[in-house]
Amino acid sequence: MPKSEVKTSLLDNMIGVGDSVLLEPLTEDTFLENLKNRFDHSEIYTYIGSVVISVNPYRHLPIYTPEKVEEYRNRNFYELSPHIYALADEAYRSLRDQDKDQCILITGESGAGKTEASKLVMSYVAAVCGKGAEVNQVKEQLLQSNPVLEAFGNAKTMRNDNSSRFGKYMDIEFDFKGDPLGGVISNYLLEKSRVVKQPRGERNFHIFYQLLSGGSEDLLKQLKLEREFNQYNYLGLDSAKVNGVDDAANFRTVKNAMQIVGFMDDEVELVLEVVAAVLKLGNIEFKPESRVNGLDESRIQDKNELKEICELLGQDQAVLERAFSFRTVEAKQEKVSTTLNVAQAYYARDALAKNLYNRLFTWLVNRINESIKAQSKVRKKVMGVLDIYGFEIFENNSFEQFIINYCNEKLQQIFIELTLKEEQEEYIKEGIEWTHIEYFNNAIICELIENNTNGILAMLDEECLRPGTVTDETFLEKLNQVCAVHERFESRMSKSSRFLNDTTLPHNCFRIQHYAGKVMYHVEGFVDKNNDLLYRDLSQAMWKTNHVLVKSLFPEGNPAKMSLKRPPTAGSQFKASVATLMKNLQTKNPNYIRCIKPNDQKAPHIFAEALVRHQVRYLGLMENVRVRRAGYAFKQPYESCLERYKMLCSQTWPHWRQGSRDGVKVLLTELQIPPEEFSYGRSKIFIRNPRTLFELEDLRKRRLEDLATLIQKIYRGWKCRTNFLLMKKSQIIISAWTKRHFQRKKYLQLKSVTLIIQSYIRGWKARKLLRELKHQKRCEESATTIAAYWRGFQARRELKRLKEEARRKHAVAVIWAYWLGLKVRREYRKFFRANAGKKIYEFTIQRIMQKYFLEMKKKLPSMSPTEKTWPPRPYFFLDDTHTELKRIFHLWRCKKYRDQFTEQKKAIFEEKLEASELFKDKKALYTNSVQQPFQGDYLEISKNPKYQKLNGAVEEKIVLADVVNKINRANGKVAPRIFLLTQSNFILADQKSGQIKSTIPVMDITSVSVSKQTDGLFAVHLKEGSTAAAKGDFLFTSDRLIEIITKLYRTIFFKTNQKINVEINNEFLVQFNQDKVCVKFIQGAQKNGNLPTCKRKNNRLLEVTVP
Ligand SMILES: Nc1ncnc2c1ncn2[C@@H]1O[C@H](COP(=O)(O)OP(=O)(O)O)[C@@H](O)[C@H]1O
């Protein structure tokens, strides 16, 4: 159905009938057929009046979206197709607006969808009720209590992977505005036997698996647990993993939910410790040990597990061990301890585990209640949601089924009571006569079970309390005695002869005809389970632990509070809580959801008719429909009835101006419906037969078709006319626009033409005016010009006249002057010399020269010979003089400069000059020597006593004394020698002793040779044939090469007046003995300063490596 098309009645677009009350004919078959038909079309909800039947689809249906919530919000119950939201909305609005407390009773067998339904109701209410931070927190806490309770109270069973193993009733409390304030949860009868044993294919409570799968390594270590399920006896081996269930993820969800609900971290820890302890209890094993008296006594097989449990619970190991071995019975101030045999020990162990878990669960519920309870004390409105196990019929039914079925009997009872009451109340309210309805009242069955004197529960309690041997058989015997006559009770031994032959009933069973069918119960275990016995030693042991939670779970273990009175039996406890519940429900307005399971395979799309038929029967749904239909099948407020059918009568269509009740009356009369088919209530019309309603619906449908045609016709006419009017209007607009356009065009043309003409005329006028103005101006100008010319002419004439006059005056003056001059010259001629002009000229020149020199004196440049500047010449004719003067000045300046020097200094400069001439730009070593002053006598021989003898031997003045390295002619090795140069000799002496080695007259030296490089090697060539030249030429090295050679050169020049040859070359010849050896300089690595290394290569070659 498209979204825009909003339904206005349940009767629209129906698949089958949405409300079973309208079934015609009404039989079980048509009822089932209708359910199946709707189920096949994914319509899982069907009404019986205001009761919702829900058939579990076992698949996700897209009918729980927020859009659906909006759709059902604030709508009347019958307005839309059946939905659980309609019921929730009705309940919530009735609570909010009419101040009626509500309860929602959800029943059905296990797996039928009760828990899901309860969650849907809660989530719907949460979605529609108030918003705001505080309200949202309350909602969140209420909703999050579900995962916690489900983890601890649900388990996988054959029928349901998430079966609630406890009954739950939750009161949600609201304030006057309908905002949630909090809630209270009550739990009923947790199936604790599941803790120690599960039927095949089923699992223990979810929390055990969740903890083992989802707990962190650290947590498991802390709780002393192993991750594998098969480590634990209490976890059934099969079906440990459930398809599609992620235990680990669920564990996180549960922990998170606990946090949201308000559990403290340490509380969660305590809870998990108890869970771990329960799990580990199952692993304690016992073995028999024979005693002297022949009896077997039990012993714990492996104490390790016990030790760990005791550590977990802060328990003294010995205390717990004793509690598993002995049983103390107290009677009349006397204590008797008996040992336990193996069977008893196991019984005790399991009883402890069950009790521990059961009490933990109750504690959890209380703890949640503490968190979610309403904080404010204002008056509250309450909506109760009851999700309780439905009727159970198994092959082997025991005490639990008995109790559950009893609870369902009670619920059925109040259902009937309240439905009838409601119906009756409505009839009275509407002023319609109430006729008695026949229906089955199950009060008699409730009586059979709960009667305080002879009810089955009372009998059971009596048996349990009776002294002497009590067994399940004695209990059955008792039942046979007391209840045999009851028409709903059957047993083999029953005195009622009617059933004596019923062999289908075993001896240890009894059967009760419940309202939903016959159920056979095995008596085995009834007494035990009713007693729910935990040995006192165990509860005392538990009380003694240091574990705060465990201690608080076993208050009866406190010896101070010990009483001999027995605790109430399970049966009586349950009976009491059911009674409280019923009382509670009776004060509220009930809303029913009846859940049906369509198949046993938990599969979608399968509708097992036999299974559903069975449920329909025991849920008493037919009964339900009949009650609903008693009297009238359908009722509807006048307003909505008139609104729906008013088109069927000409008087009410299209408008009825008077009251809707009268309108309906007129309508039904005109339709000629027999008057016995309906009754007029105060605000509603009651229709007896569904057939009548369907006839009305048929008529309406046909009429609607006619109306549709009519509407279509009118609509088409209207549409055409509107279209025509629209076209007409458009045509007018278009023509108006066109006319406007043309007029405008014409106007614009005219306008531009006018403008052109206008501009031409204006132009012509302007030109005419201009011409006139120009003429006028020209006239004015010519007058001025003429005047100007005239004045000019006059002025020039005047000027000419004045000039003429001035020239004449000047001429007169000149003539006068010449005349005067002539007269004067004639007079003074005798006083002038003939060459005065020349003298004046010379004088002038002299004056100028004088001035020039005086000024030059002031402008002279500095006395430095390097100064280049010279003042500019003042007169052109002095050009040559000026240049000459500059030259003279420079020469004079140089002379002045030279005159400063002493003789000594002069000699030094001469030497330096000589050196420069010899070596500059020829030998690389020269540049180094420029800075060094030439000292000559470096050794100070005359002063040094070491050289006294040497000093004595030298007579002449010493020109140079220094240590040089003499190069051995044969191998190129060097040896230091004193090099002494006098005015006529050069002497070589031993450096240490001063012993003269050779004395060579300077006249014998022919030339010297040096390289071009920076080295200090030099050769002294000697005259061939002289005595000094016996061994050949000398080779020396010295850093002061430049000075030595310069001095040698000068000395020889002074002595002989001859300039010796200084050869500067990288290759030269020397004479050693008879050989002519080539000294060759090659470039090499620097070794010892600037010293060259010499190597005699052969007879002809001496190689000098220079850096
Ligand atoms: N309205 C529903 N839509 C889809 N699946 C449902 C619905 N109701 C129940 N189910 C399915 O059936 C299973 C059993 O439902 P549940 O409410 O736990 O049964 P019960 O509480 O009656 O034992 C759920 O786990 C879910 O898979």
Ligand SMILES: [Mg+2]
């Ligand atoms: Mg459930």
